[in-house]
Amino acid sequence: MSRARALVVDDEADIRELVAITLARMDVEARCAADLAEARALAGAEPFDLCLTDMRLPDGSGIDLVRHLQRTRPDLPAAVITAYGDVESAVEALKAGAFDFVSKPVDLGVLRRLVETALRLRERRAPGRLHLVGDSPPMRRLRAMIAKLARSQAPVYISGESGTGKELVARMIHEQGPRAAGPFVPVNCGAIPAELMESELFGHVKGAFTGAAADKEGLFQAAEGGTLFLDEIAELPPHMQVKLLRAIQEKAVRPVGAAREVPVDVRILSATHKDLAALVQAGEFRQDLYYRINVIELAVPPLRARREDIPALAEHFLARIAAAHGGEPPRLGAAALEALMRYPFPGNVRELENILERACTLCEGDEIRPEDLQLPEDGGSGAFEAPEAVPEEGLETYLDRIERETILKALEETRWNRTQAAKRLGISFRALRYRLKKLGLDG
Numbered sequence: 001m002s003r004a005r006a007l008v009v010d011d012e013a014d015i016r017e018l019v020a021i022t023l024a025r026m027d028v029e030a031r032c033a034a035d036l037a038e039a040r041a042l043a044g045a046e047p048f049d050l051c052l053t054d055m056r057l058p059d060g061s062g063i064d065l066v067r068h069l070q071r072t073r074p075d076l077p078a079a080v081i082t083a084y085g086d087v088e089s090a091v092e093a094l095k096a097g098a099f100d101f102v103s104k105p106v107d108l109g110v111l112r113r114l115v116e117t118a119l120r121l122r123e124r125r126a127p128g129r130l131h132l133v134g135d136s137p138p139m140r141r142l143r144a145m146i147a148k149l150a151r152s153q154a155p156v157y158i159s160g161e162s163g164t165g166k167e168l169v170a171r172m173i174h175e176q177g178p179r180a181a182g183p184f185v186p187v188n189c190g191a192i193p194a195e196l197m198e199s200e201l202f203g204h205v206k207g208a209f210t211g212a213a214a215d216k217e218g219l220f221q222a223a224e225g226g227t228l229f230l231d232e233i234a235e236l237p238p239h240m241q242v243k244l245l246r247a248i249q250e251k252a253v254r255p256v257g258a259a260r261e262v263p264v265d266v267r268i269l270s271a272t273h274k275d276l277a278a279l280v281q282a283g284e285f286r287q288d289l290y291y292r293i294n295v296i297e298l299a300v301p302p303l304r305a306r307r308e309d310i311p312a313l314a315e316h317f318l319a320r321i322a323a324a325h326g327g328e329p330p331r332l333g334a335a336a337l338e339a340l341m342r343y344p345f346p347g348n349v350r351e352l353e354n355i356l357e358r359a360c361t362l363c364e365g366d367e368i369r370p371e372d373l374q375l376p377e378d379g380g381s382g383a384f385e386a387p388e389a390v391p392e393e394g395l396e397t398y399l400d401r402i403e404r405e406t407i408l409k410a411l412e413e414t415r416w417n418r419t420q421a422a423k424r425l426g427i428s429f430r431a432l433r434y435r436l437k438k439l440g441l442d443g
């Protein structure tokens, strides 16, 4: 890990110096500012692991700086130096988001401990805010690959079943790489109607088509300097596959109706739960595009291939659910955990999350019982048996029918609450709306 850096803000030169010397002895580099304006400018321009600010500054208060950092750098721990006995300000600072305070005259032992704590936060945070729960060998390999791929700029194709964590992996690659300060733009290719896809991705100029009242930038331009995550890339219609290939090759896009291409600097990550290689074989996905996006393939294993991760994941989700609702999370009883360990999780980690959310609602005491989990009797894998012979109606019609039946079932079970139904189906609200339209069910 690189040398830690602290932003020290105080209008008194000798305090700045005292703090800077103390920090230097701890191998922490200090950058000093004498007022709020200077502090803001430095915080916006340079990386820091810790901020230490005096309460009273010539152009505002330390609390203003804490608030500013909370908005702009929520990961940066900030502490305030308060006047002796000024409990009120200390409390106010903590409420504003400061992680600690130290009172004047500054006790160097207290200061050292405070800095150590802040730096431990940094270690826990590093290398990114997001993390994958699970310590199974496949998860460890995945984490190592993410760290390696984050440093490269090559397109990565993330494969894996639905709900395995592909989007989370894409976000981590972005967050741990040199583009982390830039935007991460996720696009669900299956949720954008084919006729809008080009203008959504590349933008359009005013008057390009009816309803194009002004210039609009596309998702490529929105991801400038960052990462574009093309999820469900198998759903890209053929005409868009050609255009995407060109955009990747030329590092430029042409907005609909524009005369010229505009250069774009984005890293492309893509994913699908479908077997893209098989789609290439079947002639449904362009081979040249496949080679372009699949420079590196990262496979996210299904949950049933790493069952030892289930207890840690369950604990993680229970804590998260409790934090969202307030209060203590219920415990997972031994019998319930055993049931989870046996369950095949066709919907993977997302399904585990949903099961636990439901269990928390159903659970009456402080312990989740197997019946609270409501695991499907058939193991969740046999909802639709694959037909033994090629269906007479043809694959497309057959798949449409299955899709329609599954969606209708989810809608009925949720009394046509689309948000709930989308959640149950493990797709976004937008994706559900799009599918309803496609299947003529949106009337």
Ligand SMILES: Nc1ncnc2c1ncn2[C@@H]1O[C@H](COP(=O)(O)OP(=O)(O)OP(=O)(O)O)[C@@H](O)[C@H]1O
Binding pocket: 131, 132, 133, 134, 160, 161, 162, 163, 164, 165, 166, 167, 168, 169, 231, 272, 273, 313, 316, 349, 350, 353, 426
């Ligand atoms: N190892 C993990 N640790 C913590 N949370 C995880 C892990 N894997 C997945 N999740 C969580 O599970 C949920 C589903 O993950 P995600 O959306 O990334 O899956 P996906 O593979 O992209 O799904 P889909 O193919 O349906 O788009 C998210 O809430 C994600 O944060």
